Amino acid sequence: MKYLFTIPLIIGLLMQTFSKELIMVGFKVNQAIIERALCENKSRPELQCHGKCQLKKQLTKEEQQERDGNSAKSKYEVFFEDVAAGINYKAYCASTPLITVYTQEIPVPPFYPIFHPPCI
Numbered sequence: 001m002k003y004l005f006t007i008p009l010i011i012g013l014l015m016q017t018f019s020k021e022l023i024m025v026g027f028k029v030n031q032a033i034i035e036r037a038l039c040e041n042k043s044r045p046e047l048q049c050h051g052k053c054q055l056k057k058q059l060t061k062e063e064q065q066e067r068d069g070n071s072a073k074s075k076y077e078v079f080f081e082d083v084a085a086g087i088n089y090k091a092y093c094a095s096t097p098l099i100t101v102y103t104q105e106i107p108v109p110p111f112y113p114i115f116h117p118p119c120i
Contacts, residue, residue, distance in 0.1 A: 019062055027055045 015022065027034065034051035035042070041049035 020059060023055070023058050023062060027051070027058070 031051050034054050035049075038054045039049055039051045040053045041047045
């Protein structure tokens with residue numbers, strides 16, 4: 001049951017951490033399809049793009065999403081208010097007698113055969 005939450009959480013964290021690497025792997029796996037179908041420079045073979053224009057677009061899009069995510073974090077402002085300033089505290093003193101029980105024990109000396117360094 002605990003794996004029901006932890007495994008998707010770990011997968012999500014790893015995907016977020018390695019998002020650029022996942023884009024690169026996806027590009028390498030599908031490079032032939034991207035080159036035939038999605039490449040913007042297939043009419044100009046002298047550029048030897050081979051679908052890298054799509055890769056650049058995807059990486060730029062990912063970088064923009066990272067920047068937008070980081071700027072959203074900085075938009076929040078933290079405001080602390082002293083809530084306890086308006087509360088009046090009254091001193092309460094309990095009048096119970098203090099009972100102490102003290103029994104004097106004889107200290108036991110340590111067992112010295114255990115605490116000495118080994119003989120060579």
